[in-house]
Amino acid sequence: MTDLFEHDPVMVDEITAIFDAVPAGTVIDATLGGGGHSHALLTRRHDISILGIDQDADAIAAALERLAEFADRVRTSRRRFDEIPEAMAEHGITEVSGALFDLGVSSPQLDRAERGFSYRNDGPVDMRMDDEQQWSAHDVVNGYERDELVRIIRQHGDERFAKRIADAIVGARPVESTTQLAEIVTAAIPAAARRTGGHPAKRTFQAIRIEVNSELDVLPTALDQAIEATVPGGRIAVLSYHSGEDRIAKQRFSLAAGACDCPHDLPCVCGAVQTVRVVRGVAKRATPDEQTRNRRSTSALLRVVEKTEPIPKGIGPSGAA
Template identity: 45%
Template sequence: MEDQRSDARRDIDGQASTDRPTAQRHIPVLLDQCLTLLAPAFESSPREGGPVLVDGTLGMGGHSEAALARFPSLRVIGIDRDPQAIELATERLGPFGPRFTPVLTTYDTIPDTIASLGIDDVDGILLDLGVSSLQLDEAERGFSYAHDAPLDMRMNPQVGRSAAQLLAEEDEREIARILRVYGEEKFANKIAREIVSRRQKAPLTRTSELSQLVKDSIPAPARRSGGNPSKRTFQALRIGVNDELTILERAIPCALESLRVGGRIVVEAYQSLEDRIVKNIFRQGAQDNAPSGLPVVPEGMGPRLSLLTRKAVRADEAELHANPRSAPVRLRGAELIRPWKDNT
């Protein structure tokens, strides 16, 4: 996933994306599809003062900016764990005044976040998962194997262990598990063994060191296809460092608890592990809880969700041409038709 997003780091004129204004550094993925799926919830909102959207993965604010412009009465609560993202998006969305509220936190805290703002429930929730363009485009953050940088990978550089610390502290078995489960890396055991052997001489502290170690650990025939051989290892470490899948497993039910009946949630995933979590929770919510064989589903046991996408929406050719980082996206949406927390 990571290399597909990072391949588009420069424009045709060769100008580095980090040299450009925030609004020009990031093209929101499947923007029109996201807003079209959310629109009925905004347009039917009974809320005095206008509908409320939680953008749980604010990033550089591209989705939020478009939503605020398209829906004049909309209020957006923008959540991100990255302080730099909060700073850039807040500046970008400043013209919208009090219609935008930034919150520095993780998106599994949506219920507490909206409660702290005096809001009981919201009309829409948008989650654009994975690493952001901001994080990929700044080499010093250590997310990319394409540039030499400190081996960090923390979405919030002020919190938790860096990737270098993780590789220095965990045993071989745990490192192999992270690579195998989060990166679906076939050579996880061999790479983990090489990491532990290498750190006995000197710690791994640079992305280039890890990338070379992975390349040396994978047999030559396996390196001839599938892109950069480091991509699975870097993805796995990023997920492990930021606890992404655990947070996502908590976040989707929390988000659904925060929706009003008739509210909608849209999620964009960029790799199969994320998408599987979203798909399974949505599918379970779209099923009734009644025992089999009953002629009528009793009240309170029917489906809680209506699926807006029967299968994941993918980027079309036009989107891929305009935004290569949209290649791996899988978009899913659902509408809450019965309170989520009643039967959970």
């Protein structure tokens, strides 16, 4: 099991440096996966523990095996990452020193053909991060109306040929395997466009996976929960791999940093309160060396905020300071 989930965690040096500054306590690894980031954090900091959250039972089992040497400092919870308060309550945790979100699909999930995430390996059209969930990619690919397919492929995949791809999928139904789906998508894209940008089916598979797992729907709530649970001086870091994910992280962090729409030349009357300071105003990318070594890091974007004591940005509607 551990071998299957062995992979290089993305931007691990940057992540460990970020959490060097947080107070002693519990750090939430909201996307535990194989435990790579958690292993690095536990090795580096002897005064922190990890609360690992993941929907995938195999990932949790592999992470516990990998983190066995730190068993007394590791707790896990099998749930979605927008259930942070429930995960904390499960283990009697009332506050945390930070949280890490490594979004997207893990390399081990892609490598297991039976999970249906990969356009390179033949498997069922599945893509569920939680295999107990009833809804799968099969329902999306074979059940969505053409216009709905266009919407999710364009919105979640940034795919400019969404209409052509949706028409091809509808025309080829039923679609039963990932290789069949990949071939349909590839054939729908003009030959000239297939020569650049990686595998032609990559964006469509990403879009369907995001839809199946409601990834963009739950992320704002999860980030707000992490900010709320973190003590002053703690940090929240997000590794995203898709423009929609990064946009949400930027928006939630900006809001928590006290952003408001009041005119700059007038006092703030919206009641905005700053609860974080932005550590990285511009998303950081992996180094060229890491991008060469670790293919998954090529699209990674890192954003970080640090929790502060609440700081009112201006006066409230009543005129109180």
